[in-house]
Amino acid sequence: MFCAASARAGMIDESGLKPWENCALCHSLDGVSRMAKFPKLAGQVPAYIEKQIRDFRTARRTNDGEQMQGMAGLIADKDIPLVAKYFGALPPPPPADPPPDGERTAGQALYHTGDPTRGLPACASCHGKDMVAQSGAPRLEAQHADYVIKQLTDFRAGARTNDPGGVMAGVAAKLSDSDIRAVGGYLAAVPRN
Numbered sequence: 001m002f003c004a005a006s007a008r009a010g011m012i013d014e015s016g017l018k019p020w021e022n023c024a025l026c027h028s029l030d031g032v033s034r035m036a037k038f039p040k041l042a043g044q045v046p047a048y049i050e051k052q053i054r055d056f057r058t059a060r061r062t063n064d065g066e067q068m069q070g071m072a073g074l075i076a077d078k079d080i081p082l083v084a085k086y087f088g089a090l091p092p093p094p095p096a097d098p099p100p101d102g103e104r105t106a107g108q109a110l111y112h113t114g115d116p117t118r119g120l121p122a123c124a125s126c127h128g129k130d131m132v133a134q135s136g137a138p139r140l141e142a143q144h145a146d147y148v149i150k151q152l153t154d155f156r157a158g159a160r161t162n163d164p165g166g167v168m169a170g171v172a173a174k175l176s177d178s179d180i181r182a183v184g185g186y187l188a189a190v191p192r193n
Contacts, residue, residue, distance in 0.1 A: 019079035020086040022071060031090040036146035037064075043092030043192050048138045049084035052162075061162040092192035093142045099185030107186025110179060118174050123183065126167070129193065136164060145181075145188035152180045 020029075023041075027033045031042025041049060055061035056072035063069075075083055098104050109115075114122040122128075126135040140148060154160035155172035163169060175183075 018086075019075055020083045022074050023083060023087070026067075026071075027087070031087045032093040033144070036144035037150075039147050040093040040143055041087035042090035044088055044139055045132050045137075046081070046084035046088035047136065048132070049087055050080050051136070053080050053083065055162045061160065092139075095142045095191045096145065096188040098189040099145070099182070103182045103185050104189070106179070107182035107184070110175075110183050111186055115174075120171065120174050139192055140187045141190040141192035143187055143192075145184040148184035148187055149180050152183065156180075 026035075026038040027041045031044070032040050052061060053072045053075060056063075056068040057075075059069060061068075099107070110120065111123040111127075114120040114125070123140070125131060126137040127140045129139070129141075131137070132139055151160060152168075152172050152175060155163065155168045156175060158169065161169065172180075
């Protein structure tokens with residue numbers, strides 16, 4: 001008669017793994033995740049990655065199923081900057097194919113200009129390449145369109161609340177579903193240089 005012991009967490013030998021290798025299970029060692037539910041981390045701002053890890057650890061940020069809370073808890077405090085630096089130093093992800101022209105044009109306008117008539121600032125005013133260091137915002141270029149769409153939708157619905165000062169919640173509240181799709185599609189096709 002065969003009798004198997006039940007599996008327990010912690011049975012995998014993690015000795016010798018680099019601190020970012022557990023992250024690679026979802027985000028890939030090259031930082032270019034293959035599934036849109038996992039953001040592309042390659043070329044991301046290290047300070048932003050650190051903040052998200054810490055926010056997940058303290059449940060200031062949550063996600064569907066709370067997987068990231070558990071994974072972030074596996075990273076030792078001293079290793080959080082190493083993980084962030086590793087992914088931030090990787091070559092940026094390639095952009096996706098552009099969305100249809102009308103969506104691309106609308107997304108491009110919202111990203112670069114915003115919509116003053118609705119009180120919408122340009123996304124680039126915080127997320128632009130030259131602004132992320134001072135704003136603390138992430139780089140969004142070449143990110144999965146569906147990931148951007150999910151995050152904006154979550155900010156709008158109040159399901160994501162770890163933005164400093166509620167800025168993203170306020171911006172997302174003014175975006176329509178078509179605005180969100182347009183921005184996500186546009187950003188996915190823009191190179192992250």
